[in-house]
Ligand SMILES: Nc1ncnc2c1ncn2[C@@H]1O[C@H](COP(=O)(O)OP(=O)(O)OP(=O)(O)O)[C@@H](O)[C@H]1O
């Protein structure tokens with residue numbers, strides 16, 4: 001009892017030093033992430049606001065203009081906004097139900113052996129670089145649509161929607177499946193013991209209990225779709241018109257930036273940054289709305 | 300469930316000869332030569348038992364002896380486990396439950412309360428109304444009536460009547476377990492199975508549940524697993540002592556606790572092993 005306290009005192013001193021150091025390290029890392037994030041956002045907003053603040057362009061005309069002809073100083077991005085909205089909503093309409101049903105199938109219905117094989121395969125799909133989805137779209141989906149629908153070009157809103165929906169599937173399936181599997185077995189037993197069928201149990205008890213995880217799956221999937229650029233460039237056709245049908249060629253916000261940033265300068269370049277601001281706000285609004293919806297569901 | 304045994308079962312009739320014909324009591328559950336396997340491992344060995352209507356039957360025995368396994372054969376909850384193989388007969392209300400395909404009907408007739416309260420993350424009302432709704436009942440008035448009756452039946456109406464629409468998960472453990480009982484009652488089952496329903500509760504909540512079981516006996520047949528000898532002695536009419544998957548002794552409760560026939564039963568209830 002006599003020697004021990006002294007030794008322990010030493011060990012504790014070391015502990016405090018280490019403790020202090022590591023907390024500094026964490027602070028430093030956190031600072032770096034926050035600063036780089038602020039820098040990016042700040043830079044984009046600074047560059048993007050120049051045309052309106054300094055050069056006297058109208059922000060309203062920018063949002064509502066239908067012509068984008070940089071050589072004539074015409075910068076209207078309405079067609080691209082519409083294209084992005086349509087593509088995202090379309091991908092959601094297809095991707096969310098298919099993804100959720102797949103997740104439910106894997107977690108609840110498929111025999112263990114089948115799920116053990118498919119689930120990791122789906123997870124692997126989430127890691128495939130997006131450009132490969134684009135290549136797949138260009139090589140398979142585009143010619144397919146061209147032949148079946150008898151189009152002059154297969155690059156179209158429908159092609160974009162299909163590629164984005166396929167792209168978001170792995171994310172939605174993986175996250176939703178994890179959430180559904182995490183629902184305690186006792187819920188299922190309770191429901192079945194009350195004379196509910198398996199399907200009733202899944203839809204009335206299991207999925208509602210996994211709601212916040214399922215919402216997260218959808219948010220992540222949407223994030224993937226809306227920010228996607230490379231895959232979309234390959235199958236969108238990139239025409240500067242407001243798409244009015246599923247077979248129209250289109251140019252979403254992301255691809256506009258990627259296509260032109262390489263050679264743009266002056267106001268043109270700044271207008272591309274402004275396009276970035278619109279995209280950014282778009283994503284913020286969407287996340288906000290989805291968060292609101294899921295918070296409402298919690299209650 | 301496609302073993303030779305099952306086919307043999309199908310060849311047999313649903314009729315069963317009673318073990319002994321000493322009483323006029325009617326057996327609502329008759330179990331004959333029930334063997335159950337988890338894969339290769341046998342968990343129940345030739346269990347035979349007649350359970351009387353409107354009585355409380357307690358299942359006691361050391362951990363791992365097959366009490367829960369047996370209880371869960373009575374509403375076919377074991378169906379959920381892939382590796383389970385069952386042979387033997389269980390007849391409830393003159394129907395061999397492993398020969399019908401209507402598991403849902405069986406489970407509306409044989410309710411279950413689990414060891415840990417497993418209320419769903421929804422309101423108290425929706426929890427209690429869950430079973431009736433699954434049977435297609437939509438009429439709001441009728442549902443209201445069933446919910447109230449069931450909560451009264453579970454002696455918890457006064458505690459929750461002002462908060463029916465709030466989440467059931469906000470209640471105390473003891474209250475939740477009684478809502479679970481109300482939820483089972485709402486199905487108007489004939490039989491209610493309970494697997495250690497008070498093992499996670501404090502003494503006062505336990506007492507409330509025990510009083511409730513006592514009261515429920517006039518309407519329901521109750522089969523309860525318990526590790527608590529006093530509880531078995533207090534609330535049950537008959538007691539079955541399980542050991543290593545076999546029923547060692549099945550007798551009137553007062554008899555089993557005062558002069559058991561088998562040495563092993565005596566050793567267990569006096570706490571010499573288990
Ligand atoms: N799903 C399962 N798969 C394989 N073996 C199981 C399974 N469930 C139970 N067993 C085994 O069956 C035997 C009986 O288990 P059971 O749960 O019925 O015991 P019990 O009497 O209820 O025990 P306790 O008092 O601890 O609840 C045990 O040996 C157990 O390991």
Ligand SMILES: [Mg+2]
Nearest residue numbers: 366367368494
């Ligand atoms: Mg048990």
